[in-house]
Amino acid sequence: MNTFTRNAKGLGLACLLAATLLVGGARAADWGELGKHLDAARENMMKMLDAKDASSRDAAYDEVKKATKELDAALADMVKSAPEAAKSKLNDFKSTWEAFKNTRDSELVPAALSGDPEKVKQAKEKAGAIQKERFGKMKQIIEEMAQKK
Numbered sequence: 001m002n003t004f005t006r007n008a009k010g011l012g013l014a015c016l017l018a019a020t021l022l023v024g025g026a027r028a029a030d031w032g033e034l035g036k037h038l039d040a041a042r043e044n045m046m047k048m049l050d051a052k053d054a055s056s057r058d059a060a061y062d063e064v065k066k067a068t069k070e071l072d073a074a075l076a077d078m079v080k081s082a083p084e085a086a087k088s089k090l091n092d093f094k095s096t097w098e099a100f101k102n103t104r105d106s107e108l109v110p111a112a113l114s115g116d117p118e119k120v121k122q123a124k125e126k127a128g129a130i131q132k133e134r135f136g137k138m139k140q141i142i143e144e145m146a147q148k149k
Contacts, residue, residue: 031146034078034093035139037071042135045104048112049124057112064109068101086145093141100134 044067047060075094082090103126111123 030078031142033074034071035142035146037067037074038097038135038138038142040067041071041104042131045108045112046127049108049120049127051112054115057115061109061113064104071097086148089141089145093138096134096137096141100131100138103131103134 041064044060044063048057048064051057051060075090075097079087079090079094108123108127108131111119114120
């Protein structure tokens with residue numbers, strides 16, 4: 001094998017590897033990714049409610065917004081590319097997620113940002129009741145669908 005042939009084969013392998021990495025990076029979102037972003041959104045909301053100072057609340061809120069944006073993008077990607085068999089569960093997840101976000105954004109976040117101990121206490125109660133129930137439902141859907149892959 002001459003030098004030209006070896007170099008051409010090496011270049012071909014490098015191109016194949018690069019193409020594989022590019023395609024792999026552009027893959028559709030999956031259930032595990034949804035779970036990761038959901039966990040981050042919930043965990044940081046709870047950090048907001050437990051924060052003792054405004055800078056801690058603000059930092060946690062930035063993470064809530066980041067996780068929410070990532071989950072919304074992953075969910076939109078999944079809805080576009082989902083097989084028919086998964087659409088019902090995706091729609092169930094999506095409607096529960098929307099309710100979860102609405103309650104969080106309209107009630108829990110304002111209470112946390114206020115720093116008012118009574119409002120924070122009420123928000124924690126809601127986070128431990130209906131929000132916990134919604135979170136559990138979404139986690140159950142994720143686990144069920146991840147096993148079907």
